[in-house]
Amino acid sequence: MSKEKILKNDKDYVWHPLTQHKTATEPLAISHASGNYLYDFDGNKYFDGISSWYTCSYGHTNPKLTTALKNQVDQLHHVVFAGMTHEPAAMLSEKLIDILPENQQKLFFSENGSTSVEIALKMAFQYHFNRDEKRNVVVALDNGFHGDTFGAMSASSLSVYNGPFEDFFIDVIRIPAPTEENLEQVLDHVASIVKEYDVSSFIYEPLVQGAAAMQLNNAESLCEVINKFQQLGVIAIADEVMTGFGKTGTNFASDQIGAKPDIICLSKALTGGIMPMAITSCTQKIFDAFYDDKLAKGLFHGHTYSGNPLGCAVASAAIDLLTSLDIQQRIQEISNRNKNFANQIENHHKVADVRTIGVILAIDLAIEVERYGNKRNEIFQWFWQRGLFLRPLGKTVYIVPPFTSTKEEMNQVYKTILDFLSNFN
Numbered sequence: 001m002s003k004e005k006i007l008k009n010d011k012d013y014v015w016h017p018l019t020q021h022k023t024a025t026e027p028l029a030i031s032h033a034s035g036n037y038l039y040d041f042d043g044n045k046y047f048d049g050i051s052s053w054y055t056c057s058y059g060h061t062n063p064k065l066t067t068a069l070k071n072q073v074d075q076l077h078h079v080v081f082a083g084m085t086h087e088p089a090a091m092l093s094e095k096l097i098d099i100l101p102e103n104q105q106k107l108f109f110s111e112n113g114s115t116s117v118e119i120a121l122k123m124a125f126q127y128h129f130n131r132d133e134k135r136n137v138v139v140a141l142d143n144g145f146h147g148d149t150f151g152a153m154s155a156s157s158l159s160v161y162n163g164p165f166e167d168f169f170i171d172v173i174r175i176p177a178p179t180e181e182n183l184e185q186v187l188d189h190v191a192s193i194v195k196e197y198d199v200s201s202f203i204y205e206p207l208v209q210g211a212a213a214m215q216l217n218n219a220e221s222l223c224e225v226i227n228k229f230q231q232l233g234v235i236a237i238a239d240e241v242m243t244g245f246g247k248t249g250t251n252f253a254s255d256q257i258g259a260k261p262d263i264i265c266l267s268k269a270l271t272g273g274i275m276p277m278a279i280t281s282c283t284q285k286i287f288d289a290f291y292d293d294k295l296a297k298g299l300f301h302g303h304t305y306s307g308n309p310l311g312c313a314v315a316s317a318a319i320d321l322l323t324s325l326d327i328q329q330r331i332q333e334i335s336n337r338n339k340n341f342a343n344q345i346e347n348h349h350k351v352a353d354v355r356t357i358g359v360i361l362a363i364d365l366a367i368e369v370e371r372y373g374n375k376r377n378e379i380f381q382w383f384w385q386r387g388l389f390l391r392p393l394g395k396t397v398y399i400v401p402p403f404t405s406t407k408e409e410m411n412q413v414y415k416t417i418l419d420f421l422s423n424f425n
């Protein structure tokens with residue numbers, strides 16, 4: 001199909017996510033992707049600076065992942081996952097449990113980050129319900145983002161245009177992200193919330209609040225807050241949909257926090273960007289609260305494509321890649337390069353703040369930019385025209401490059417950002 005025909009069909013039939021079609025510019029037609037690059041129909045290539053929304057951490061069309069998919073394609077595409085099981089799920093489960101925080105024991109399969117959160121919230125509500133306690137309130141962090149379905153949207157304060165839906169939200173109380181300075185107040189606040197309300201769960205993005213423009217949180221303070229909640233019988237839910245699978249320098253951000261969550265939400269890089277898949281993991285304690293002779297105590301939640309064999313097969317191969325010496329070294333190299341670059345630009349007059357953790361590097365520009373305004377689009381265009389795909393969030397320019405990015409590619413990214421700082425007004 002020609003580029004023109006693609007764009008015509010798109011205009012005629014497609015309703016894009018997060019888009020006001022009246023004011024949006026024409027979408028960019030991508031012809032294919034390979035390694036760390038996207039290619040358009042005019043032969044231009046663009047470095048994928050955000051791993052296509054943090055999914056393709058091992059580069060596009062990675063041969064190991066493609067092979068895993070091809071091998072599975074001739075065996076089994078899909079089968080009902082209620083009452084049946086299969087090798088790809090069994091294989092993936094063992095591999096994932098092996099790298100998850102030690103207290104995680106059971107895996108619940110679904111298809112996207114929002115559903116993994118939805119399931120986590122329902123697990124927590126029903127955990128208490130099954131123990132004859134009705135607890136209806138969720139506590140979440142200010143500026144959190146957990147997805148776009150109702151439960152996830154309720155827990156998010158950053159789903160931007162919630163107006164039409166707010167009346168249907170579940171009850172959520174927000175607390176500030178704990179810092180060294182506010183920790184005592186936040187702990188007091190937590191105690192009084194739990195005293196006053198029937199709190200079921202506390203949901204948080206560990207270490208990095210992605211949609212809050214890569215806000216970094218203090219691990220020790222967050223640890224104390226999680227501990228406090230758990231001591232008070234509240235279920236701790238770590239939303240690792242973005243942070244999971246190596247991006248913060250460890251397999252999971254929770255690895256860097258002393259307190260371990262009861263439930264973990266995973267998606268995005270789980271399959272390395274090949275198949276839509278998500279997993280909600282939990283501890284034996286959570287699972288046991290559902291294990292009963294009474295049918296109604298089970299978790300009656302399911303999605304048609306739960307445990308899809310193709311997804312499981314690529315996710316297994318993705319975990320093999322993640323845990324390989326090669327990828328582990330590359331993650332450390334990119335982390336070190338990011339740190340050096342952050343040091344290099346921290347006093348630049350156009351830089352208000354620069355922060356980095358693992359492969360994530362975020363720069364707040366010392367200019368005013370609306371979150372989805374024109375200036376933000378100009379910044380996007382500026383980078384795009386220079387072969388770098390980024391999605392700035394307001395005045396924050398950030399990268400989450402694939403782990404397969406080479407030294408030369410990273411240097412080119414840094415050089416482009418430096419050019420931007422010198423020349424963009």
Ligand SMILES: *Cc1c(COP(=O)(O)O)cnc(C)c1O
Nearest residue numbers: 112113114145146147239241242
């Ligand atoms: C992307 C994201 C989600 C939602 O995942 P979807 O697959 O887009 O539904 C939830 N939580 C976090 C932290 C995310 O980054």
